[in-house]
Amino acid sequence: MNTEKPWAEGDVGKYIGANLRQFRGNKGISMDVLAKQIGVSKLTLINIERGEANPTLSVIWKIANGLKIPITALLSIESDVSISRKNDGIKLSSSSDVFVVEPLFRSHSTIEFYRGYLQPQGEYLSEAHQLGVMEFVTVMCGRLTVEVDGETYHLDEYDSIRFKGDRLHKYTNPSSSLTILHFAISYNNL
Structure with missing residues:
Protein backbone atom coordinates (compact mmCIF):
# COMPACT_ATOMS: atom_id res chain seq x y z
CA MET A 1 0.00 0.00 0.00
CA LEU A 75 -5.62 21.10 -4.92
CA SER A 76 -3.73 18.30 -6.63
CA ILE A 77 -4.89 15.11 -4.95
CA GLU A 78 -5.80 12.39 -7.46
CA SER A 79 -6.14 8.62 -7.26
CA ASP A 80 -8.72 5.91 -7.88
CA VAL A 81 -8.67 5.13 -4.15
CA SER A 82 -7.85 7.79 -1.60
CA ILE A 83 -7.44 7.59 2.14
CA SER A 84 -7.53 10.77 4.15
CA ARG A 85 -5.57 10.37 7.37
CA LYS A 86 -5.64 12.86 10.19
CA ASN A 87 -2.82 15.41 9.90
CA ASP A 88 -1.56 13.98 6.58
CA GLY A 89 -3.53 16.28 4.31
CA ILE A 90 -3.23 19.80 3.08
CA LYS A 91 -4.15 22.32 5.77
CA LEU A 92 -5.85 25.57 4.85
CA SER A 93 -5.92 28.19 7.61
CA SER A 94 -7.76 31.35 8.42
CA SER A 95 -5.42 34.34 8.63
CA SER A 96 -5.17 33.94 12.41
CA ASP A 97 -5.03 30.10 12.41
CA VAL A 98 -8.20 30.04 14.54
CA PHE A 99 -9.89 27.84 11.94
CA VAL A 100 -8.01 25.16 10.01
CA VAL A 101 -9.57 22.87 7.42
CA GLU A 102 -8.25 19.79 5.66
CA PRO A 103 -9.86 18.98 2.32
CA LEU A 104 -10.37 15.22 2.54
CA PHE A 105 -10.37 14.45 -1.19
CA ARG A 106 -10.06 16.28 -4.47
CA SER A 107 -13.49 17.04 -5.80
CA HIS A 108 -14.65 14.62 -8.48
CA SER A 109 -18.21 15.84 -8.37
CA THR A 110 -20.10 18.79 -7.03
CA ILE A 111 -19.51 17.83 -3.37
CA GLU A 112 -16.42 18.52 -1.27
CA PHE A 113 -15.59 16.96 2.08
CA TYR A 114 -13.54 18.59 4.85
CA ARG A 115 -12.30 18.05 8.37
CA GLY A 116 -12.18 21.29 10.36
CA TYR A 117 -10.58 22.41 13.62
CA LEU A 118 -11.87 25.48 15.45
CA GLN A 119 -9.75 26.69 18.36
CA PRO A 120 -11.23 27.20 21.85
CA GLN A 121 -13.25 30.43 22.01
CA GLY A 122 -12.43 30.82 18.29
CA GLU A 123 -14.59 32.49 15.71
CA TYR A 124 -14.48 32.22 11.92
CA LEU A 125 -16.55 34.48 9.68
CA SER A 126 -16.99 32.93 6.25
CA GLU A 127 -17.74 35.01 3.21
CA ALA A 128 -20.66 33.99 1.07
CA HIS A 129 -19.84 31.18 -1.34
CA GLN A 130 -21.13 30.79 -4.88
CA LEU A 131 -24.88 31.01 -5.47
CA GLY A 132 -26.56 27.68 -4.73
CA VAL A 133 -23.87 26.32 -2.37
CA MET A 134 -25.16 24.27 0.56
CA GLU A 135 -23.09 23.39 3.64
CA PHE A 136 -23.58 20.29 5.79
CA VAL A 137 -21.70 20.37 9.11
CA THR A 138 -21.40 17.69 11.82
CA VAL A 139 -19.70 18.35 15.15
CA MET A 140 -17.43 15.37 15.80
CA CYS A 141 -15.96 16.70 19.04
CA GLY A 142 -16.80 19.73 21.14
CA ARG A 143 -19.46 22.38 20.61
CA LEU A 144 -20.28 24.80 17.81
CA THR A 145 -22.46 27.83 17.26
CA VAL A 146 -23.39 28.66 13.67
CA GLU A 147 -24.87 32.02 12.72
CA VAL A 148 -26.72 32.33 9.40
CA ASP A 149 -28.96 35.24 8.40
CA GLY A 150 -28.99 36.63 11.94
CA GLU A 151 -30.18 33.32 13.42
CA THR A 152 -27.94 31.42 15.84
CA TYR A 153 -27.87 27.61 16.04
CA HIS A 154 -26.16 25.69 18.87
CA LEU A 155 -24.73 22.26 18.17
CA ASP A 156 -23.21 19.67 20.47
CA GLU A 157 -21.14 16.61 19.66
CA TYR A 158 -22.65 14.60 16.74
CA ASP A 159 -25.26 17.27 15.97
CA SER A 160 -25.49 18.31 12.32
CA ILE A 161 -26.72 21.36 10.46
CA ARG A 162 -27.48 22.13 6.81
CA PHE A 163 -27.70 25.69 5.51
CA LYS A 164 -27.27 27.82 2.41
CA GLY A 165 -23.60 28.75 2.21
CA ASP A 166 -24.14 31.47 -0.38
CA ARG A 167 -24.52 34.07 2.37
CA LEU A 168 -22.28 35.27 5.18
CA HIS A 169 -22.09 32.75 8.01
CA LYS A 170 -20.07 32.44 11.18
CA TYR A 171 -18.69 29.49 13.11
CA THR A 172 -17.97 29.99 16.83
CA ASN A 173 -16.49 27.58 19.34
CA PRO A 174 -18.05 28.64 22.65
CA SER A 175 -16.02 26.14 24.68
CA SER A 176 -12.55 25.95 26.19
CA SER A 177 -11.58 22.90 24.12
CA LEU A 178 -10.96 22.28 20.42
CA THR A 179 -14.03 21.70 18.22
CA ILE A 180 -13.59 19.18 15.40
CA LEU A 181 -15.98 19.25 12.45
CA HIS A 182 -16.69 17.17 9.40
CA PHE A 183 -18.44 19.07 6.68
CA ALA A 184 -19.52 18.78 3.11
CA ILE A 185 -20.06 21.58 0.64
CA SER A 186 -22.44 20.97 -2.26
CA TYR A 187 -22.16 23.08 -5.43
CA ASN A 188 -25.63 22.70 -6.93
CA ASN A 189 -24.96 25.20 -9.72
CA LEU A 190 -21.80 23.64 -11.20
Missing part, protein backbone atom coordinates in the same frame (compact mmCIF):
# COMPACT_ATOMS: atom_id res chain seq x y z
CA ASN A 2 1.31 3.41 -0.94
CA THR A 3 0.98 5.75 2.05
CA GLU A 4 3.13 8.59 0.74
CA LYS A 5 1.72 12.07 0.49
CA PRO A 6 1.23 13.25 -3.11
CA TRP A 7 3.13 16.46 -2.23
CA ALA A 8 6.01 17.52 -0.05
CA GLU A 9 5.19 19.55 3.07
CA GLY A 10 6.16 22.92 1.56
CA ASP A 11 4.70 22.29 -1.90
CA VAL A 12 1.03 23.06 -1.23
CA GLY A 13 1.38 26.57 -2.67
CA LYS A 14 3.01 25.17 -5.82
CA TYR A 15 0.11 22.80 -6.49
CA ILE A 16 -2.46 25.52 -5.87
CA GLY A 17 -0.51 27.89 -8.15
CA ALA A 18 -0.23 25.39 -10.99
CA ASN A 19 -3.93 24.54 -10.80
CA LEU A 20 -4.90 28.23 -10.58
CA ARG A 21 -2.86 28.96 -13.72
CA GLN A 22 -4.52 26.04 -15.55
CA PHE A 23 -8.10 26.91 -14.55
CA ARG A 24 -7.60 30.62 -15.23
CA GLY A 25 -6.10 29.85 -18.64
CA ASN A 26 -8.82 27.33 -19.53
CA LYS A 27 -11.49 29.88 -18.70
CA GLY A 28 -9.68 32.64 -20.61
CA ILE A 29 -9.61 34.97 -17.60
CA SER A 30 -6.71 37.41 -17.40
CA MET A 31 -4.86 38.01 -14.15
CA ASP A 32 -6.14 41.62 -14.08
CA VAL A 33 -9.77 40.60 -14.54
CA LEU A 34 -9.60 37.88 -11.88
CA ALA A 35 -7.86 40.20 -9.40
CA LYS A 36 -10.54 42.90 -9.80
CA GLN A 37 -13.38 40.38 -9.75
CA ILE A 38 -12.36 38.73 -6.47
CA GLY A 39 -10.76 41.67 -4.64
CA VAL A 40 -7.29 40.14 -4.38
CA SER A 41 -4.28 42.07 -5.63
CA LYS A 42 -2.71 41.07 -8.94
CA LEU A 43 0.67 40.74 -7.19
CA THR A 44 -0.79 38.26 -4.72
CA LEU A 45 -2.27 36.19 -7.57
CA ILE A 46 1.04 36.28 -9.45
CA ASN A 47 2.87 35.03 -6.34
CA ILE A 48 0.30 32.26 -5.87
CA GLU A 49 0.56 31.15 -9.50
CA ARG A 50 4.36 31.07 -9.22
CA GLY A 51 4.08 28.88 -6.13
CA GLU A 52 5.78 31.56 -4.05
CA ALA A 53 2.88 32.05 -1.64
CA ASN A 54 0.63 29.85 0.48
CA PRO A 55 -2.73 31.60 0.29
CA THR A 56 -5.03 31.80 3.31
CA LEU A 57 -8.33 29.97 3.36
CA SER A 58 -10.15 33.25 2.66
CA VAL A 59 -8.06 33.94 -0.47
CA ILE A 60 -8.52 30.37 -1.72
CA TRP A 61 -12.30 30.75 -1.32
CA LYS A 62 -12.23 34.02 -3.27
CA ILE A 63 -10.25 32.41 -6.09
CA ALA A 64 -12.53 29.35 -6.27
CA ASN A 65 -15.65 31.52 -6.19
CA GLY A 66 -14.24 33.82 -8.88
CA LEU A 67 -13.42 30.88 -11.14
CA LYS A 68 -16.70 29.15 -10.21
CA ILE A 69 -14.96 25.93 -9.22
CA PRO A 70 -14.97 23.84 -6.05
CA ILE A 71 -12.13 24.81 -3.71
CA THR A 72 -10.62 21.31 -3.88
CA ALA A 73 -10.21 21.68 -7.65
CA LEU A 74 -7.29 23.97 -6.79
Whole structure:
Protein backbone atom coordinates (compact mmCIF):
# COMPACT_ATOMS: atom_id res chain seq x y z
CA MET A 1 0.00 0.00 0.00
CA ASN A 2 1.31 3.41 -0.94
CA THR A 3 0.98 5.75 2.05
CA GLU A 4 3.13 8.59 0.74
CA LYS A 5 1.72 12.07 0.49
CA PRO A 6 1.23 13.25 -3.11
CA TRP A 7 3.13 16.46 -2.23
CA ALA A 8 6.01 17.52 -0.05
CA GLU A 9 5.19 19.55 3.07
CA GLY A 10 6.16 22.92 1.56
CA ASP A 11 4.70 22.29 -1.90
CA VAL A 12 1.03 23.06 -1.23
CA GLY A 13 1.38 26.57 -2.67
CA LYS A 14 3.01 25.17 -5.82
CA TYR A 15 0.11 22.80 -6.49
CA ILE A 16 -2.46 25.52 -5.87
CA GLY A 17 -0.51 27.89 -8.15
CA ALA A 18 -0.23 25.39 -10.99
CA ASN A 19 -3.93 24.54 -10.80
CA LEU A 20 -4.90 28.23 -10.58
CA ARG A 21 -2.86 28.96 -13.72
CA GLN A 22 -4.52 26.04 -15.55
CA PHE A 23 -8.10 26.91 -14.55
CA ARG A 24 -7.60 30.62 -15.23
CA GLY A 25 -6.10 29.85 -18.64
CA ASN A 26 -8.82 27.33 -19.53
CA LYS A 27 -11.49 29.88 -18.70
CA GLY A 28 -9.68 32.64 -20.61
CA ILE A 29 -9.61 34.97 -17.60
CA SER A 30 -6.71 37.41 -17.40
CA MET A 31 -4.86 38.01 -14.15
CA ASP A 32 -6.14 41.62 -14.08
CA VAL A 33 -9.77 40.60 -14.54
CA LEU A 34 -9.60 37.88 -11.88
CA ALA A 35 -7.86 40.20 -9.40
CA LYS A 36 -10.54 42.90 -9.80
CA GLN A 37 -13.38 40.38 -9.75
CA ILE A 38 -12.36 38.73 -6.47
CA GLY A 39 -10.76 41.67 -4.64
CA VAL A 40 -7.29 40.14 -4.38
CA SER A 41 -4.28 42.07 -5.63
CA LYS A 42 -2.71 41.07 -8.94
CA LEU A 43 0.67 40.74 -7.19
CA THR A 44 -0.79 38.26 -4.72
CA LEU A 45 -2.27 36.19 -7.57
CA ILE A 46 1.04 36.28 -9.45
CA ASN A 47 2.87 35.03 -6.34
CA ILE A 48 0.30 32.26 -5.87
CA GLU A 49 0.56 31.15 -9.50
CA ARG A 50 4.36 31.07 -9.22
CA GLY A 51 4.08 28.88 -6.13
CA GLU A 52 5.78 31.56 -4.05
CA ALA A 53 2.88 32.05 -1.64
CA ASN A 54 0.63 29.85 0.48
CA PRO A 55 -2.73 31.60 0.29
CA THR A 56 -5.03 31.80 3.31
CA LEU A 57 -8.33 29.97 3.36
CA SER A 58 -10.15 33.25 2.66
CA VAL A 59 -8.06 33.94 -0.47
CA ILE A 60 -8.52 30.37 -1.72
CA TRP A 61 -12.30 30.75 -1.32
CA LYS A 62 -12.23 34.02 -3.27
CA ILE A 63 -10.25 32.41 -6.09
CA ALA A 64 -12.53 29.35 -6.27
CA ASN A 65 -15.65 31.52 -6.19
CA GLY A 66 -14.24 33.82 -8.88
CA LEU A 67 -13.42 30.88 -11.14
CA LYS A 68 -16.70 29.15 -10.21
CA ILE A 69 -14.96 25.93 -9.22
CA PRO A 70 -14.97 23.84 -6.05
CA ILE A 71 -12.13 24.81 -3.71
CA THR A 72 -10.62 21.31 -3.88
CA ALA A 73 -10.21 21.68 -7.65
CA LEU A 74 -7.29 23.97 -6.79
CA LEU A 75 -5.62 21.10 -4.92
CA SER A 76 -3.73 18.30 -6.63
CA ILE A 77 -4.89 15.11 -4.95
CA GLU A 78 -5.80 12.39 -7.46
CA SER A 79 -6.14 8.62 -7.26
CA ASP A 80 -8.72 5.91 -7.88
CA VAL A 81 -8.67 5.13 -4.15
CA SER A 82 -7.85 7.79 -1.60
CA ILE A 83 -7.44 7.59 2.14
CA SER A 84 -7.53 10.77 4.15
CA ARG A 85 -5.57 10.37 7.37
CA LYS A 86 -5.64 12.86 10.19
CA ASN A 87 -2.82 15.41 9.90
CA ASP A 88 -1.56 13.98 6.58
CA GLY A 89 -3.53 16.28 4.31
CA ILE A 90 -3.23 19.80 3.08
CA LYS A 91 -4.15 22.32 5.77
CA LEU A 92 -5.85 25.57 4.85
CA SER A 93 -5.92 28.19 7.61
CA SER A 94 -7.76 31.35 8.42
CA SER A 95 -5.42 34.34 8.63
CA SER A 96 -5.17 33.94 12.41
CA ASP A 97 -5.03 30.10 12.41
CA VAL A 98 -8.20 30.04 14.54
CA PHE A 99 -9.89 27.84 11.94
CA VAL A 100 -8.01 25.16 10.01
CA VAL A 101 -9.57 22.87 7.42
CA GLU A 102 -8.25 19.79 5.66
CA PRO A 103 -9.86 18.98 2.32
CA LEU A 104 -10.37 15.22 2.54
CA PHE A 105 -10.37 14.45 -1.19
CA ARG A 106 -10.06 16.28 -4.47
CA SER A 107 -13.49 17.04 -5.80
CA HIS A 108 -14.65 14.62 -8.48
CA SER A 109 -18.21 15.84 -8.37
CA THR A 110 -20.10 18.79 -7.03
CA ILE A 111 -19.51 17.83 -3.37
CA GLU A 112 -16.42 18.52 -1.27
CA PHE A 113 -15.59 16.96 2.08
CA TYR A 114 -13.54 18.59 4.85
CA ARG A 115 -12.30 18.05 8.37
CA GLY A 116 -12.18 21.29 10.36
CA TYR A 117 -10.58 22.41 13.62
CA LEU A 118 -11.87 25.48 15.45
CA GLN A 119 -9.75 26.69 18.36
CA PRO A 120 -11.23 27.20 21.85
CA GLN A 121 -13.25 30.43 22.01
CA GLY A 122 -12.43 30.82 18.29
CA GLU A 123 -14.59 32.49 15.71
CA TYR A 124 -14.48 32.22 11.92
CA LEU A 125 -16.55 34.48 9.68
CA SER A 126 -16.99 32.93 6.25
CA GLU A 127 -17.74 35.01 3.21
CA ALA A 128 -20.66 33.99 1.07
CA HIS A 129 -19.84 31.18 -1.34
CA GLN A 130 -21.13 30.79 -4.88
CA LEU A 131 -24.88 31.01 -5.47
CA GLY A 132 -26.56 27.68 -4.73
CA VAL A 133 -23.87 26.32 -2.37
CA MET A 134 -25.16 24.27 0.56
CA GLU A 135 -23.09 23.39 3.64
CA PHE A 136 -23.58 20.29 5.79
CA VAL A 137 -21.70 20.37 9.11
CA THR A 138 -21.40 17.69 11.82
CA VAL A 139 -19.70 18.35 15.15
CA MET A 140 -17.43 15.37 15.80
CA CYS A 141 -15.96 16.70 19.04
CA GLY A 142 -16.80 19.73 21.14
CA ARG A 143 -19.46 22.38 20.61
CA LEU A 144 -20.28 24.80 17.81
CA THR A 145 -22.46 27.83 17.26
CA VAL A 146 -23.39 28.66 13.67
CA GLU A 147 -24.87 32.02 12.72
CA VAL A 148 -26.72 32.33 9.40
CA ASP A 149 -28.96 35.24 8.40
CA GLY A 150 -28.99 36.63 11.94
CA GLU A 151 -30.18 33.32 13.42
CA THR A 152 -27.94 31.42 15.84
CA TYR A 153 -27.87 27.61 16.04
CA HIS A 154 -26.16 25.69 18.87
CA LEU A 155 -24.73 22.26 18.17
CA ASP A 156 -23.21 19.67 20.47
CA GLU A 157 -21.14 16.61 19.66
CA TYR A 158 -22.65 14.60 16.74
CA ASP A 159 -25.26 17.27 15.97
CA SER A 160 -25.49 18.31 12.32
CA ILE A 161 -26.72 21.36 10.46
CA ARG A 162 -27.48 22.13 6.81
CA PHE A 163 -27.70 25.69 5.51
CA LYS A 164 -27.27 27.82 2.41
CA GLY A 165 -23.60 28.75 2.21
CA ASP A 166 -24.14 31.47 -0.38
CA ARG A 167 -24.52 34.07 2.37
CA LEU A 168 -22.28 35.27 5.18
CA HIS A 169 -22.09 32.75 8.01
CA LYS A 170 -20.07 32.44 11.18
CA TYR A 171 -18.69 29.49 13.11
CA THR A 172 -17.97 29.99 16.83
CA ASN A 173 -16.49 27.58 19.34
CA PRO A 174 -18.05 28.64 22.65
CA SER A 175 -16.02 26.14 24.68
CA SER A 176 -12.55 25.95 26.19
CA SER A 177 -11.58 22.90 24.12
CA LEU A 178 -10.96 22.28 20.42
CA THR A 179 -14.03 21.70 18.22
CA ILE A 180 -13.59 19.18 15.40
CA LEU A 181 -15.98 19.25 12.45
CA HIS A 182 -16.69 17.17 9.40
CA PHE A 183 -18.44 19.07 6.68
CA ALA A 184 -19.52 18.78 3.11
CA ILE A 185 -20.06 21.58 0.64
CA SER A 186 -22.44 20.97 -2.26
CA TYR A 187 -22.16 23.08 -5.43
CA ASN A 188 -25.63 22.70 -6.93
CA ASN A 189 -24.96 25.20 -9.72
CA LEU A 190 -21.80 23.64 -11.20
